[in-house]
Amino acid sequence: MIGKLIRLFLVDGKPNGLRTVEISNMTIYGTIFSRPQIDLFSKRESAQKPGVYMLLGTDVDNPEQLVLYVGEGDPVLPRIRSHSNKKDFWTEAIVISFKDGYLTKTQIQYLEAELYSLANEAFRVKLDNTQCPTKPNISEVDEAEVTQFLDGIKLILASLHYDFLEPRILIDSVDTSVGRVFELTNKKATGKMAIMENKYVVLKGSKAVPENRNSIPPYITKLRADLIETGIMVNKGDGFYTFLQDATFNSRVV
16 A cells, blocks of 8 residues: 655644644545634634534543534634534644645535535534435546545544544455454353554454443443444344444443
8 A cells, every 4th residue: 555644733833732634645634623622723824724623522422422413614723713602512623635635616516415415424513414414416527526626634533533424334345354353242142342543442243242341431322322223233033133244442441
């Protein structure tokens, strides 16, 4: 695989301050800032450009649940400011603009819809959007171009350890070598885990008990429900849930 150069710049020299990120040879320009830094962001050129943005925070009733809002604006600043008054959950914003201002309004709306769709299908966050963004019709050429930008956005997010667009299914696991396999048995349900592609992966065929314990935290209950809803974990009638595919997790405790 050919290497990629990503430039991360700490504007005020602080790791938790306003940051910008670029991919070499691409016009994508990312800005990440916390909610209190919105005035600092407003003074930057990227605030006055069209783009897509993602607002991140946690659920008020369940601090373990990550919440995401996906939007677009031309320019982005007024839309983000409006959310400062209407949405209490978000603590961090990720803004994606383009250095040459080349993308059209329709292409940006297409990007918004694609980002929403990927996050919705990944089942890693709770989406705050009240309506699903509509994907506009664009030409074949424009779609190919936007797809390249989308791949760049996904690369930026993954490199900064934002995984809310990544599906739990490890698509390339068939071609990935598995080293040491860890095994745990509880109430005759045996689960197997390996570290693959730098991720904790519960392996296909692993079993889980069907009932939730009263002591498990709400985010685990939600996680199990998501695994069932997506068809990753299925009740085959043998008294257990079975993993039909390899599935990735953020930690070894699932």
